[in-house]
Amino acid sequence: MTDLLDRIAAIVGSQGLLTGEDVSSRSADAMGVSMVEAHAIVRPATTTELSEVMKLCHAAGQKVVPAGGYTGLVHGSTCTPDEIQISLERMRTIEAIDPIGRTMTVQAGCAVQSVQEAASEAGLKFAVDWGARGTATIGGGISTNAGGNAVIRYGMMRDSVLGIEAVLADGTIISAMNVLLKNNAAYDVKQLFIGTEGTLGIVTRAVLKLQPAPLSTSTALLALDSFDAVQALFVHAGKRLGAMLTSFEVMWHSFYDEIAIQSGNHVPPLPGGHGYYVIVEASGTDQERDAELFETVLGEALEQGAVDAVIASSKAQAEQIWAIRDDVRTLALRLMPMMSLDVSLPIIAMDGYVQKLEADMRSELGDGVKLVVFGHIGDGNLHIVLRTEPYTPETKYQIEQIVYNGLVPHGGSISAEHGIGLDKRGWLHITRSPAEIALMRTIKAAMDPTNILNPGKVLG
Numbered sequence: 495m496t497d498l499l500d501r502i503a504a505i506v507g508s509q510g511l512l513t514g515e516d517v518s519s520r521s522a523d524a525m526g527v528s529m530v531e532a533h534a535i536v537r538p539a540t541t542t543e544l545s546e547v548m549k550l551c552h553a554a555g556q557k558v559v560p561a562g563g564y565t566g567l568v569h570g571s572t573c574t575p576d577e578i579q580i581s582l583e584r585m586r587t588i589e590a591i592d593p594i595g596r597t598m599t600v601q602a603g604c605a606v607q608s609v610q611e612a613a614s615e616a617g618l619k620f621a622v623d624w625g626a627r628g629t630a631t632i633g634g635g636i637s638t639n640a641g642g643n644a645v646i647r648y649g650m651m652r653d654s655v656l657g658i659e660a661v662l663a664d665g666t667i668i669s670a671m672n673v674l675l676k677n678n679a680a681y682d683v684k685q686l687f688i689g690t691e692g693t694l695g696i697v698t699r700a701v702l703k704l705q706p707a708p709l710s711t712s713t714a715l716l717a718l719d720s721f722d723a724v725q726a727l728f729v730h731a732g733k734r735l736g737a738m739l740t741s742f743e744v745m746w747h748s749f750y751d752e753i754a755i756q757s758g759n760h761v762p763p764l765p766g767g768h769g770y771y772v773i774v775e776a777s778g779t780d781q782e783r784d785a786e787l788f789e790t791v792l793g794e795a796l797e798q799g800a801v802d803a804v805i806a807s808s809k810a811q812a813e814q815i816w817a818i819r820d821d822v823r824t825l826a827l828r829l830m831p832m833m834s835l836d837v838s839l840p841i842i843a844m845d846g847y848v849q850k851l852e853a854d855m856r857s858e859l860g861d862g863v864k865l866v867v868f869g870h871i872g873d874g875n876l877h878i879v880l881r882t883e884p885y886t887p888e889t890k891y892q893i894e895q896i897v898y899n900g901l902v903p904h905g906g907s908i909s910a911e912h913g914i915g916l917d918k919r920g921w922l923h924i925t926r927s928p929a930e931i932a933l934m935r936t937i938k939a940a941m942d943p944t945n946i947l948n949p950g951k952v953l954g
Contacts, residue, residue, distance in 0.1 A: 495576075498554050499534055505546045510537045510584065517579075522572065524565045524629060524823075532559065532573035539584045541659055541667060541698040548696075549665035551578065557946045560692035562634020563605065565626040567834050568915030570638065570691050570951055577949075580696060582633055589699075591616045596704040597656060597673050602633025602697045609702065618704040621648035625820035633697045639689030641911035643816075646872035647740045648705065650911070651688065657701035658684040662694075663942040673701050686941070691913050692948040694941045708777035711740075712788035713812035716795060716803040717768035721845035723799035724770050728841065728872060730798060731774055734791045738784065741775040742872030743819050746848070749868040753825060754818045763804045763815055772871075773819055775812075819868070829864060829881040833890060835897050838874045839906030847900055848876070854896045855880070859889065875910035898924050914952045922953070 503511045512520075512535040520530040536558075538544040551558050560580045561571040573579050582603035589599040593616050600609055606620075607627040613620040622635060624642030634640070635651045636658065648654065657672035670684045687695050718724050724744055731739055745753075747769050753759070755766040764771065774792075778784040792803050806812035826832055839847060848867055855863045859882050869876040878897060882889055898908050898921045907925045908918050922931060934953055938945075 495533060495556075498550060498556060501550055502534075502536055502547050505550075506536060506538050506543050510539060510543070511535070512537065522564060524563070524626060530573060530579060531575050532577050532579040533575055535579045535581055537581050537584045541585075541661060544580070544582075544661045544696065544698060545665045545667050547580075547665075548661050548663065551946060552664045552944065555944055555946065557949050559948050560633075560637065560696045562602075562631040562637070563626065563629040565630040566634065566638060566915060567836065567912050568909070568917040570913050570915030570948070572916055582631070582696075582698065585698060588612050591618075591704075592673070593618065595673060596706070598702045598704055599671070599673075599699065600632055600702060601699050602631060602636070604632045606630050606632060606635060613704050614707065616704075617707050619707045620654065620702060621705045622651050622654050625822055632700055632702070636688055636697050636700060637690065637692050638913040639911070641870065641873065641875065643741050643743065643819075643870065645870060645875070645911075646742055647737070652685075654703045655684065655688060655700055656703050658687050658697055659699035660687045660695035660697045663944065663947045668695065671699065671701050675703070686937070689913070691915065691952050693938060693952050694947065696947070708740075709779045710781040710784040711775065711777045711809075711812070712785055713773065713775045713806040713815055714788070714792055714803055715763050715806075715815050716772045716774065716792070716800045717764050718770045718772060718800050719768055720799075721770065724772060724871070725841060726799055727772060727774075727795055730795060731776075731791060734794070735776045735787070738776040738778045738787075739774070739872075740777045741773060742870070743773040744869060744871040745771040745773075745819060746867040747771070748864075748866040749825070750818070752828060752866060753821050757821075757824050757828065759821060759824055760818050761814070763811075763818075764802050768801060773815060825866065825879060829866065829879060831881065831883075831885040833880045833885075833893055835878040835880075835894075836910050836912040837876050837878065837897065837901055837906055837908060838910035839876070839901055839904040841871060841874055843904040843906075844871070844876060847904060847906075851878070851896065851900060854900070855882075855893070858892055858896060870910075873910075894921060901925075916951060919950075919952055919954045 517530050517535050522528045522530045557577045558580050559573045559577050585601035585603040587601045591598045610620045640651045659669045687697050750771040751766050754762040863882040866879040908921045
């Protein structure tokens, strides 16, 4: 290993290689709970440098683990002491913006928020968004096919990626930096690297699709007392707002009470005590007309089942509403030790699923279990956070059994947007058929025959 690291240092320079305490003092997650355990961290400054590093690692059989902003929740970038971590934190350049073709070319280490801000300065919008935007990277978002708060309108990360540059296990550079919306020339090889969590290649650059910046944005928080009313509101908002509907986020009372009422971190826009709290956001092209329509739709919702509502009168008030939904860090601190699970299933099945989940948790783990539910709902995504004591490997397995097996009757997925990583690989069979998993293994073996890229993740 010493000889290999010396040769790597000759490629990336003294700034590009971290060892010893410079590695062990680094947090390996956004909460700062665990530390990096890799033998070394390699920080290339260019795709070419990474290519040369991977050639050396491939020849030596050295296992490597790509890492983004450490905001993943499935241990997708966890290292062992004999592995090398690859960080693209020195590759943060926004290389080009095409305001006519509405594209942006970036390096994979760029923070999502930096890309959003650059797009905004150009009068455009990078539509993929989630709470960890300031830390999460474009490369990490691509490798996990992250979703977020606006999937209902703009889709997952996959839908905002036109082109990709990636480095394979043997150091080969695949440059598929397509800038075209329509390119049907045989296989779309970029898809091999989107959502595959660095197991087939390491994304180094990307061409992102941008959207026209909305000229109006309206945000509201509504309180409802039944999930039937939530579903009715979703249908009504979609019918009346159409393509303007950007977000439809639902917080069960367990989440809203914990964060907005009890934490002391926020001024509650609405009082507690209701079953569900829904953030509805719409964006369009005419501020006056759109605001009037939004108010009309909210008034109709109050007549049809919503029991209370508040419309943000300023950007600051809208941010205060979103701050409650995005304050997952506070939730994690209040429920520690906790488990966070990310699933998807048809909206029509959610109420029954959550009710059975609560009943099964109490039956299996006792009344001491605390269950908090929230999610993107409009795109079928639920986030489930639990605390139970004692928290043991056996308890963790019990919880996973209840959560994941409960998805089977509904055709749900064990991962809506967080990926598989280490945590969910043993449950992949619930979501993917044996034939699909076999094909995944075939692709992995073809592209990384010595299994040095993020070994053990996704497929085990």
